[in-house]
Amino acid sequence: MSFISVKQIHMNCGWEIKVFPQTHLSKEKTETLVLEAFKEVKRIEDLLSHFKDSPFNNINKFAGIKPVRVCEEIWKLLDDAIEFSNDTHGSFNLAYPSKEEALRDHKLIRRDFDTREVYLPHRDMRISLGGLGKGYAVDMAYKYLLSQGVINFLVNGSGDLRCHSHERAPRPWNLAITNPFNPELTIGLLKLKNNAMATSGTYKKGQHIKTQEINRPISATIVADSTKVADMWGTYLCSLTCTEAVKKMNSSGLIGIIIDSSGNCFSSTKSLDAQKQYKDSYV
Known part of the structure; x- marks a missing residue:
């Protein structure tokens, strides 16, 4: 049985969404939904990129200058990443190499829980969600397709994968x-x-x-x-x-x-x- 396959480039790598034929959706409707799922991937890329101007990268842009208020989505992702950094005693670290190794410390990140502001206290400090951001984009594309009633599909973000199988899938x-x-x-x-x-x-x-x-x-x-x-x-x-x-x-x-x-x-x-x-x- 052939499936629908759509490939695009996002986050500087190849992505593919595969969907088996849907008994309740036409091929044209399914393809449209897959394209909408890719729009969600692009939205996450534009939100979280640290390679270009983005709401997330504003934290780095204003490092050592001023706190940056972030949206709830970025705040939750940062919270998850910092919690995991704490649980792993810093082995997972969103602060990446800069001019000073001492600045590669997630514990230096300052957060105001009332205003949802994030501040890097040193001008040369930088943070990134890295692969976590790509994984999150896979999850969001998956959730979008699921919310639209699509079944038996795979979202592949260059090796970061999430699949769905109906209970009666063979x-x-x-x-x-x-x-x-x-x-x-x-x-x-x-x-x-x-x-x-x-x-x-x-x-x-x-x-x-x-x-x-x-x-x-x-x-x-x-x-x-x-x-x-x-x-x-x-x-x-x-x-x-x-x-x-x-x-x-x-x-x-x-x-x-x-x-x-x-x-x-x-x-x-x-x-x-x-x-x-x-x-x-x-x-």
Whole structure:
């Protein structure tokens, strides 16, 4: 059965939305809804970009000058990112390298909860949501399509994925895991129905990952309920040793796979359970 596939470029990378034929929607209507979902991706890009003028980047623009009042959407994303930074003791860090390493500290970010203002107290300090922003855009496109009654679809933001399957769908989605040594290739498949998946790694452009030492993951693929959460976890796990990352995945009940610089693959206990459920989950 053929599906509708629409590809666009957003956030400097390729995106694709796939939708299986809808019994309750015409092909033309479905394509229109997919294009509207991409408009949501563009809206998030324009809202959160730190590469160009944007409401989020105004925080950086006025660093060391004055506080910036932000919209509720940015405030909530910042709150989630800072909370995760605190939970991971700064291993996940939205403050990225500047002229002074000491400024790469999320605890320096000042927030006024009454006025919803954000202030970076040093002129050279900078923050970015990084992959979290892309994951959030995937989630918002997914939620838009779902709100319009679309079923059995996949939103793929260059490896940040979220899929939907109707309860009567005949089979799950087969989602590929990128090979960190050659991003044009894959190392396996995950079978998902109504989940999100994201891959983080030191092989990508990622200022949120602090280390590239031996015995640390160069790639972490995480399955979660939202792409935003999967992105944050993947980024954090790449800052740990492989042993620590596996322990953290198991203690948090995550489905995840990490790969080290030697090509060794480590799976969480929950991933191994999924492999037993679908014998060909990993190839």
